[in-house]
Amino acid sequence: MDRLRLRENALRAGIVLMRLALLLVVANLSEAQTDQTDRGRTPDSAALGGAVTIEDEGPHAFGFPGPPLDSAERRQFAVGNSFFRQNWVIAPSSAAGRDGLGPLFNSRSCSGCHLRDGRSRPPAEDEPDRGGLLMRVGVAVPGGPDRPHPRLGGQIQDSSIPGFVPEARIVIEVEPVLGFYGDGEPFELLRPRYRLTDREPEAKGVTPIALGPRVAPQLIGLGLLEAIPEAAILAREDPDDRDQNGISGRAHRQPDPRGSKAAIGRFGWKATTPNVETQTVEALAHDMGITSKAIPAEPLTALQRNHYGFDSDPVPEIDELAQDRLVFYTRALAVPAQRRRGDRHVIRGEGRFLAFGCAECHVTRFETGPVAFHPGWANQTIRPYTDLLLHDLGDGLSDGKWDGDARPGEWKTPPLWGIGLIPAVNGHSRYLHDGRARSLAEAILWHGGEAQRSREAFRLAGADDRQALVTFLNSL
Ligand SMILES: [Ca+2]
Ligand SMILES: [Ca+2]
Ligand SMILES: [Ca+2]
Numbered sequence: 038m039d040r041l042r043l044r045e046n047a048l049r050a051g052i053v054l055m056r057l058a059l060l061l062v063v064a065n066l067s068e069a070q071t072d073q074t075d076r077g078r079t080p081d082s083a084a085l086g087g088a089v090t091i092e093d094e095g096p097h098a099f100g101f102p103g104p105p106l107d108s109a110e111r112r113q114f115a116v117g118n119s120f121f122r123q124n125w126v127i128a129p130s131s132a133a134g135r136d137g138l139g140p141l142f143n144s145r146s147c148s149g150c151h152l153r154d155g156r157s158r159p160p161a162e163d164e165p166d167r168g169g170l171l172m173r174v175g176v177a178v179p180g181g182p183d184r185p186h187p188r189l190g191g192q193i194q195d196s197s198i199p200g201f202v203p204e205a206r207i208v209i210e211v212e213p214v215l216g217f218y219g220d221g222e223p224f225e226l227l228r229p230r231y232r233l234t235d236r237e238p239e240a241k242g243v244t245p246i247a248l249g250p251r252v253a254p255q256l257i258g259l260g261l262l263e264a265i266p267e268a269a270i271l272a273r274e275d276p277d278d279r280d281q282n283g284i285s286g287r288a289h290r291q292p293d294p295r296g297s298k299a300a301i302g303r304f305g306w307k308a309t310t311p312n313v314e315t316q317t318v319e320a321l322a323h324d325m326g327i328t329s330k331a332i333p334a335e336p337l338t339a340l341q342r343n344h345y346g347f348d349s350d351p352v353p354e355i356d357e358l359a360q361d362r363l364v365f366y367t368r369a370l371a372v373p374a375q376r377r378r379g380d381r382h383v384i385r386g387e388g389r390f391l392a393f394g395c396a397e398c399h400v401t402r403f404e405t406g407p408v409a410f411h412p413g414w415a416n417q418t419i420r421p422y423t424d425l426l427l428h429d430l431g432d433g434l435s436d437g438k439w440d441g442d443a444r445p446g447e448w449k450t451p452p453l454w455g456i457g458l459i460p461a462v463n464g465h466s467r468y469l470h471d472g473r474a475r476s477l478a479e480a481i482l483w484h485g486g487e488a489q490r491s492r493e494a495f496r497l498a499g500a501d502d503r504q505a506l507v508t509f510l511n512s513l
Pocket of ligand 3: 275279280281282283284285286
């Protein structure tokens with residue numbers, strides 16, 4: 038058995054080496070090539086999003102429309118962009134079509150959290166603006182999914198319009214966790230703990246509360262992730278770990294609110310939403326207090342409605358055309374190309390990535406299907422570095438909060454495309470679902486559970502190999 042596995046590994050290593058040699062050739066070829074579209078079709082090129090790849094590594098790298106859009110579609114994209122960035126205001130106002138903020142909300146605009154279509158970070162200790170971290174909430178039920186909180190619902194809205202009280206404030210306390218690399222070099226991780234203060238009086242005393250902190254992820258390539266055929270995702274499931282590699286991903290199945298058939302969750306840190314449209318209308322309602330045709334009620338619990346004597350206006354606050362443009366925009370954001378692909382540290386790091394088993398979950402290659410929101414997004418070879426499956430990453434990352442069917446320790450493998458550009462776009466290097474990791478190395482060191490073996494391979498590797506792996510991640 039073991040010998041077989043050894044042989045398998047040796048074989049695999051051979052394949053990896055051969056692939057690397059190939060990559061070198063491809064990298065050299067594509068260096069000489071200037072034609073972007075040809076480059077987009079080379080499976081192992083820097084075009085991580087196939088034809089939906091752009092070349093930019095500046096602060097706006099996440100904000101480009103996918104190249105397949107024609108000029109009329111680019112205008113729709115621009116309209117969607119303005120709805121993404123502009124602040125919603127309190128109704129009634131002269132800004133018809135952009136009013137209806139709250140009464141409870143987290144942010145006045147999508148870009149308030151997804152700044153430049155990118156990623157938020159948790160607030161520093163002395164920062165009054167807590168907008169970067171969204172807090173899901175529930176009442177913990179031993180051994181099972183938690184229930185919505187009777188007063189607070191499923192999410193803490195930490196802002197309100199006048200006449201309403203923000204639900205609570207979030208306090209973060211960190212505790213250092215010390216560790217050592219294989220060569221004796223020490224490292225220190227910071228384990229966050231969360232609690233609520235300044236709760237609205239009626240919400241006090243309801244315990245035990247389960248808290249789920251989440252940062253806003255970058256929004257690139259979402260139309261591509263939507264277009265991966267369901268069968269291709271399900272083919273990678275292995276809930277009982279039959280191949281005994283310690284990894285047992287499963288899809289997050291859930292009812293699609295628009296249809297009766299169970300859909301596969303793809304978006305959110307726990308793959309709670311099946312498509313960009315659902316994610317968008319939920320963000321409008323829960324994060325900004327903007328009602329839509331799909332979610333006509335403000336995000337208030339029955340207790341809050343009674344207390345405030347509040348009724349939702351039956352007319353949706355965002356009209357259908359604006360919502361369509363917003364969804365179109367969010368789907369159409371392009372993926373930045375990989376940088377420095379021919380660099381020898383990047384090549385070495387990619388080798389480590391494969392050898393450490395990272396690609397078992399951060400899957401390097403998918404083909405999008407024939408059905409996509411736009412023909413340019415169909416039939417593309419993409420390198421998202423995700424399997425869109427849930428994995429148990431161990432107690433260290435468990436937050437005690439269920440989300441749909443996903444257990445407290447289960448997380449969707451996040452795509453790694455664009456991960457190296459977060460510092461350029463958002464001016465920080467915070468990673469993982471709550472932004473606790475202060476560097477890519479810390480993000481890896483937090484991996485446990487199904488990724489334990491991978492994490493240990495990284496931790497025990499030599500400093501050069503660890504650095505090369507991080508250099509590779511930064512090239513994505
Ligand atoms: Ca509203
Ligand atoms: Ca709430
Ligand atoms: Ca397995």
